[in-house]
Structures are given as structure tokens and as C-alpha cells.
Amino acid sequence: MAETVEYEVVTQAGAGRDAGSGEPVLMSARASEGGLDAAAAAARRLVDALVRLGDSTDYDTDALATRINAIAAEVEDALPDEAARLVEMWQQEGPNRHDLVTGPQNPIAPPLVVHGQPDGSVEASTTLPIAYQGQPRMAHGGISALLLDHTLGMANGWAGRGGMTARLTLNFKRPVPLGEPITIRAKQESVDGRKLYTQGVLSVDGEPCVTAEALFIAGHLPRPTAD
Numbered sequence: 169m170a171e172t173v174e175y176e177v178v179t180q181a182g183a184g185r186d187a188g189s190g191e192p193v194l195m196s197a198r199a200s201e202g203g204l205d206a207a208a209a210a211a212r213r214l215v216d217a218l219v220r221l222g223d224s225t226d227y228d229t230d231a232l233a234t235r236i237n238a239i240a241a242e243v244e245d246a247l248p249d250e251a252a253r254l255v256e257m258w259q260q261e262g263p264n265r266h267d268l269v270t271g272p273q274n275p276i277a278p279p280l281v282v283h284g285q286p287d288g289s290v291e292a293s294t295t296l297p298i299a300y301q302g303q304p305r306m307a308h309g310g311i312s313a314l315l316l317d318h319t320l321g322m323a324n325g326w327a328g329r330g331g332m333t334a335r336l337t338l339n340f341k342r343p344v345p346l347g348e349p350i351t352i353r354a355k356q357e358s359v360d361g362r363k364l365y366t367q368g369v370l371s372v373d374g375e376p377c378v379t380a381e382a383l384f385i386a387g388h389l390p391r392p393t394a395d
């Protein structure tokens with residue numbers, strides 16, 4: 169097993185639950201209106217439009233591919249050194265802006281917005297577009313699993329001790345509709361040495377759709393460093 173380390177959770181409001189003054193505290197990164205966040209939001213919009221477009225359109229998709237490739241090449245020309253970028257990604261103390269699930273700078277993040285609650289739980293919300301479709305008009309089960317795993321992980325952070333998922337058990341009770349607000353509530357229920365036991369539920373309109381129970385093992389892989 170690789171060496172693991174433990175990190176303190178720091179939210180935009182300050183250090184973890186210490187920042188909680190009886191009000192919910194934003195844990196995920198707040199999206200900026202411009203810059204890379206806006207570019208990622210535009211890419212999300214483009215992905216949604218492409219999935220909805222289909223083959224029956226008269227739109228010139230060959231020309232579209234050429235234009236998108238030209239933009240990608242322009243961005244690739246501006247990329248920093250990959251190792252340096254990895255260090256930069258992981259150096260901040262607050263919520264990760266590149267994050268797969270919550271990150272405003274990650275075009276494939278829905279993104280999920282997560283608040284730490286005064287009772288020690290977390291509450292997350294988002295609305296899933298058609299790119300995440302599994303069954304007709306419904307979210308893919310793997311996406312529900314991703315959102316739950318991540319929210320449970322953030323609940324651990326909010327409770328004061330985070331870790332890596334060792335076991336995740338899901339119960340798919342009803343399909344998760346696309347295009348409707350979803351809510352995920354999660355809480356670290358108990359700790360036994362390095363074993364963290366965390367539960368959560370993904371609901372739509374107050375109806376539980378997917379429940380999750382997980383075992384996390386305290387500790388994370390070390391952050392990348394410059395040397």
C-alpha cells in the first residue's frame with residue numbers, strides 16, 4: 169500500500185467545521201463569472217448541445233469538428249508543463265477547482281454544489297443534463313455512484329477526517345431523472361480506528377432514489393510536489 173497522509177478540510181469560509189456558525193458552509197468551489205470557469209461552463213454547454221444535436225441535423229458537423237479542433241489546438245499551445253500543473257492543482261487549501269464532481273474548472277463536472285451543515289452532515293445539489301443519460305431520460309447508475317461516492321467523501325472531510333473509498337454499497341431504489349434538481353445528503357456515521365463509515369441518499373423531489381453505505385480508510389495519497 170502506498171504511503172498516505174491526512175489533510176485538514178479548509179472551506180472558502182475558513183477551516184472546516186470551525187467555519188460553521190450554525191449556518192450551512194459552502195464546501196465546493198464557487199464558480200467565477202469569467203476566466204477558466206467561464207470557459208469550462210462554455211465547454212459544458214457545447215457538450216450538451218452536441219449530445220442533443222444527433223445525426224438528422226442539416227448543421228455542418230464536419231465544419232464544426234474542424235472549428236472545435238482549432239480551438240483545442242490553440243489551448244494545447246498554451247498548456248503549462250504537466251508536472252507543474254499537477255503541483256498547482258493540488259497546492260490550494262480550499263476546494264479543488266479542477267475537481268471531477270464539484271470543480272468549476274472541470275467541464276465534465278456537473279458541477280455538484282456542496283454545503284457542510286451544522287449537524288455534521290453535508291448537502292449537495294445539481295441538475296444532470298442529457299450527457300449523463302443511462303436509461304431513457306434517466307441518469308446512468310455510474311453517475312449516481314460517482315456523485316454519492318464523492319459526497320460521502322466530502323462528508324468525511326466535513327466531519328474532520330477524510331479517506332479513500334474501500335467499499336461502496338449502493339441500493340438503486342428508483343431511476344434518477346435528468347433535468348430535475350437532485351439532492352444528496354451524507355454523513356459520517358462512525359469511526360473505528362482508520363475505518364470511516366459513511367452513509368448517504370440521493371433524492372429527487374423528496375423521494376429517495378439511490379442510497380449508499382461506504383467504508384473509507386483514513387488517509388489520502390500525498391499531493392504532488394515540485395521536487
Ligand SMILES: CCCCCCCCCCCCCC(=O)SCCNC(=O)CCNC(=O)[C@H](O)C(C)(C)COP(=O)(O)OP(=O)(O)OC[C@H]1O[C@@H](n2cnc3c(N)ncnc32)[C@H](O)[C@@H]1OP(=O)(O)O
Pocket residue numbers: 169172177178179195196262263264317318319320321322325326330331332333334335362363383385
Ligand atoms: C473543502 C473541501 C473538502 C474536500 C474533501 C475531499 C473530498 C474528496 C472526496 C473524494 C471521494 C472519492 C474518494 C475516492 O474515489 S478514493 C479512490 C477510490 N479508492 C481507491 O482507489 C482505494 C484503493 N484501495 C487502497 O488504496 C487501499 O486498499 C486502502 C487505502 C483502501 C486501504 O489500504 P491500507 O493499506 O491503508 O489499509 P489496510 O489494507 O491495512 O486496511 C485497513 C483496515 O481496513 C480494512 N479494509 C480495507 N479495505 C477493505 C474493504 N474493501 N472492505 C472491508 N474492509 C477493508 C482492512 O481489513 C483493515 O482492517 P483491520 O484488519 O485493521 O481490522
